[in-house]
């Protein structure tokens with residue numbers, strides 16, 4: 001008997017499901033026979049809006065996932081108070097709205113998957129002689145910065161879900177790597193493929209031959225391939241014993257230098273530069289700079305213990321798959 005026949009089809013509601021991770025998750029769910037409804041700021045087929053959710057409550061469903069959030073590194077926008085407030089409210093208010101709708105539902109979903117970032121673990125200045133602390137799902141933040149405060153508040157907003165009735169899974173997501181494709185010789189530039197994420201943001205300087213490590217390049221870079229991101233989500237949705245915190249990061253963590261050199265190699269470029277820390281701070285602002293300049297050595301301890309097998313456990317296999325020439 002096929003797996004599809006054994007597993008009843010489910011209705012999954014995804015807040016912020018129109019984005020990079022959400023659309024990959026929705027595709028995977030639909031492919032295996034589940035039904036998906038997105039919660040979005042805009043109405044459309046297969047969607048409900050956040051306002052409609054507040055007014056009419058949660059539609060009957062088996063699983064709720066929240067992925068809504070204004071991108072924190074949108075380089076088209078200047079970092080200011082309005083942008084900062086939007087980053088906070090787009091995560092906290094959507095989470096609170098969903099928690100309320102789930103708790104008020106007469107037939108609540110079996111599972112609520114709330115998401116947050118690896119920035120939960122914070123950053124701190126390390127002496128070069130200090131060992132880099134290893135962080136897993138049981139670790140407290142190693143230091144507080146703006147991204148860690150944001151994630152702390154975001155996670156706290158999800159804690160209100162009624163855990164007597166609903167299995168609550170909390171994901172802490174690393175930098176998600178999606179596909180980029182080079183489609184023709186004409187532009188000689190690596191274009192963004194259908195996927196979004198971190199690689200398209202950093203691709204251009206590499207194409208122009210000025211790809212660089214960031215700061216010292218020694219900061220750890222917790223990453224995950226988009227297929228594994230979806231794989232971890234399906235695993236925790238399907239596994240009835242999965243509850244609590246799970247790190248969605250690859251076991252093959254590397255530092256910024258190793259990541260940068262591997263990425264450049266896949267693009268057929270070389271890394272000759274390093275962006276000084278002062279320039280990163282000037283471009284992205286002090287509050288966000290720790291995302292790029294400081295890292296965390298995050299391990300997916302509970303994710304591995306829960307039996308998830310990573311399809312791309314090392315950066316070489318992940319980038320070989322994601323960076324493709326299609327001519």
Ligand SMILES: NC(=O)c1ccc[n+]([C@@H]2O[C@H](COP(=O)([O-])OP(=O)(O)OC[C@H]3O[C@@H](n4cnc5c(N)ncnc54)[C@H](OP(=O)(O)O)[C@@H]3O)[C@@H](O)[C@H]2O)c1
Nearest residue numbers: 016018019020021040041067068069070090117173175176
């Ligand atoms: N991608 C990563 O590397 C990564 C790493 C760690 C954590 N995360 C977190 O995972 C979540 C999903 O990431 P993603 O890469 O899929 O993000 P994304 O592509 O930017 O999609 C996020 C979705 O959130 C909704 N959204 C955006 N601004 C909003 C606002 N002001 N208010 C309400 N909803 C808003 C949008 O849906 P509508 O336009 O349909 O409303 C959007 O499609 C985000 O919260 C992100 O912080 C991502």
